[in-house]
Amino acid sequence: MKTYHVDLEKVRARYDHPGIRYVAMSGIRADVLEERHAKLSMPLGDLHINHVGTAYAGSIFIAIELSAAALFFCTYGVEEWVPIVRSVTVDYLKPTKLELTADLSLTAEEAAEK
Numbered sequence: 001m002k003t004y005h006v007d008l009e010k011v012r013a014r015y016d017h018p019g020i021r022y023v024a025m026s027g028i029r030a031d032v033l034e035e036r037h038a039k040l041s042m043p044l045g046d047l048h049i050n051h052v053g054t055a056y057a058g059s060i061f062i063a064i065e066l067s068a069a070a071l072f073f074c075t076y077g078v079e080e081w082v083p084i085v086r087s088v089t090v091d092y093l094k095p096t097k098l099e100l101t102a103d104l105s106l107t108a109e110e111a112a113e114k
Contacts (some may be wrong), residue, residue: 029041037106
């Protein structure tokens with residue numbers, strides 16, 4: 001099973017000082033960044049509220065997309081590979097007015113398989 005060197009400080013820097021303007025504006029924060037585990041939160045400010053006062057679907061999507069990227073970086077590092085989204089399916093189950101949180105992890109076996 002191949003292991004990857006993960007520089008968690010470089011991963012954290014991507015979220016503490018994002019180079020993508022929307023990510024910087026979103027207010028997303030990395031609560032946990034550790035090997036094969038990422039937990040990100042996004043407050044529901046004006047940028048993320050839709051016309052009926054709940055979380056905008058696009059904001060929900062970007063919160064999970066950014067969290068998946070963080071999990072990728074925490075698993076495989078930032079040097080050798082670049083994640084590219086090929087397809088996404090989202091099932092919106094119910095509206096929320098609460099902060100968005102995504103907590104994702106992989107086992108060592110799942111990471112090696114992928």
